[in-house]
Amino acid sequence: MPHIDYLGHAGFGVEHRGQRVLIDPFFYPAFLASWFPDPDNRFLLEKVIGGRWDYLYISHTHEDHFDRKVLAALDKNVQVLCPNYRSRSLERKLRSLGFTRIMPLGHKQSAELADGLRATIYLDTGHKEDSALLLEMDGYRFFDMNDCNTPLSELPTEIDLLAAQYSGAMWYPNCYDYPPEIMRDKVARVRRDLFQTLLKKCEVTKATAYLPSAGPPCFLDPCLAHFNDRDSTIFPVWHDVRDSFRRALPKVKVVELEPGDRTRIAGAAIDVEPYAGERPTKNLSEYSELRRDEWQAFHDGPNEPIRSEDIAGYFATLQKRNQHVLRDFSKTLRLAADGQVWTVRLGELAQDFVIDGEEPYDPQYSVLMPAPALRAILEGSTGWEEALLSMRLRLQRHPDVFDSRLMGLLRYGNEPAQTRQMAREMDSAETIERDGLRMQRFCPHAGEDLTYATICNGVIECPRHHWKWNAETGECIEGGCLSLRVEAVAAPECAREEHATAIANR
Numbered sequence: 001m002p003h004i005d006y007l008g009h010a011g012f013g014v015e016h017r018g019q020r021v022l023i024d025p026f027f028y029p030a031f032l033a034s035w036f037p038d039p040d041n042r043f044l045l046e047k048v049i050g051g052r053w054d055y056l057y058i059s060h061t062h063e064d065h066f067d068r069k070v071l072a073a074l075d076k077n078v079q080v081l082c083p084n085y086r087s088r089s090l091e092r093k094l095r096s097l098g099f100t101r102i103m104p105l106g107h108k109q110s111a112e113l114a115d116g117l118r119a120t121i122y123l124d125t126g127h128k129e130d131s132a133l134l135l136e137m138d139g140y141r142f143f144d145m146n147d148c149n150t151p152l153s154e155l156p157t158e159i160d161l162l163a164a165q166y167s168g169a170m171w172y173p174n175c176y177d178y179p180p181e182i183m184r185d186k187v188a189r190v191r192r193d194l195f196q197t198l199l200k201k202c203e204v205t206k207a208t209a210y211l212p213s214a215g216p217p218c219f220l221d222p223c224l225a226h227f228n229d230r231d232s233t234i235f236p237v238w239h240d241v242r243d244s245f246r247r248a249l250p251k252v253k254v255v256e257l258e259p260g261d262r263t264r265i266a267g268a269a270i271d272v273e274p275y276a277g278e279r280p281t282k283n284l285s286e287y288s289e290l291r292r293d294e295w296q297a298f299h300d301g302p303n304e305p306i307r308s309e310d311i312a313g314y315f316a317t318l319q320k321r322n323q324h325v326l327r328d329f330s331k332t333l334r335l336a337a338d339g340q341v342w343t344v345r346l347g348e349l350a351q352d353f354v355i356d357g358e359e360p361y362d363p364q365y366s367v368l369m370p371a372p373a374l375r376a377i378l379e380g381s382t383g384w385e386e387a388l389l390s391m392r393l394r395l396q397r398h399p400d401v402f403d404s405r406l407m408g409l410l411r412y413g414n415e416p417a418q419t420r421q422m423a424r425e426m427d428s429a430e431t432i433e434r435d436g437l438r439m440q441r442f443c444p445h446a447g448e449d450l451t452y453a454t455i456c457n458g459v460i461e462c463p464r465h466h467w468k469w470n471a472e473t474g475e476c477i478e479g480g481c482l483s484l485r486v487e488a489v490a491a492p493e494c495a496r497e498e499h500a501t502a503i504a505n506r
Ligand code: FES
Pocket: 443, 444, 445, 446, 447, 448, 462, 463, 464, 465, 466, 467, 479
């Protein structure tokens, strides 16, 4: 009989047929010591590190899944099920920690872990490197999607238990400098979109049961405490979502687990065995005090001044490695840290790209950041993606539109294999036909398959992050700045009917 232990956040320990699979263990703070597992799960750490594991699956390199300190402490003889990403960055990181038994698995590739136990990897097939794991245990199908967005058209179906994210894991919009009423609207919209995406994942996978997981984190550094407000951020807890979920999908059973709880599976039935030991406090101030050394470490790092040459050198290298996404791109970026301001001109304007102090160009994007965060980026110990996820940066943009190429350059520029894929996606000629339209198949934002797009009242809406386009012109009207290639191939059904009626009535 299989059982699944919940380790907190997106972590699981699964056992079946005598084989034990460890999934995404997260115990130490992530992203510049800002994210902590909520609730505190440290009481399970010893059991995880000292346990016997036959297989280890790490879904992607984000630090709330790739917890370096935990991984460093694990027995390196474990067989790693490693999603085979273009950049190989996950494999490199695992090898650098001493793991040698690495089995790379591509999209929809399976491995037989034992008689009656099979693992299959599902990738986000766009430029974002994230993955999900399907475990088939004598017919029982546990699908751990964590925070992965495999295109809906690629998802497995007939899922018995789906574990997936319901809360946010992104700096937008809470790190942007919006007036309160605009912030409220944007937060509400992101929360609604997250919820719709979750419903879609449940519907498409035909999940019988759903396990809320993969966040949200909590922020124990007092200077980030405002992000623990579950009403004004994109980080709702399950309690905030539960009723709407029940109303929307009353037939889907919800399996709510706390760290340490175990689910036992017998046929299609799931029994929850609550953790029998004592759990630590749920009080955030006590939790914060308990982890003071860990979040304080961010502020206590080395204090050398930041030099303009270092910023210039950093952006010169970043741009050189990512020429393929920079054609006809230009952006003026303002960085502020440590009481200093730098203007960085990217793309076509890049000849004299760092201007110290003065600001002759209006910045289109401004980043106010703590000096340790900028230092960490310049020395390569962290990336922009991690720094942004830390919620320690304050951002402004003019115009207020998501810029795919700027974000792509910053977030994925350290792994040019990802930005090359971005460039390919922008050029992709593959099309689909729906509702009298021929349009590009993959979303220009992050590659979702638009076969599942909603098309209504002249608007095309992507099911993943809910960008919207004018169905006639392809102009992006909500979400970002990338247009969609679309053309009419036949009059829509209703228009044809109207036309026929008009003729008949002549
Ligand atoms: S993949 Fe993000 S809006 Fe389509």
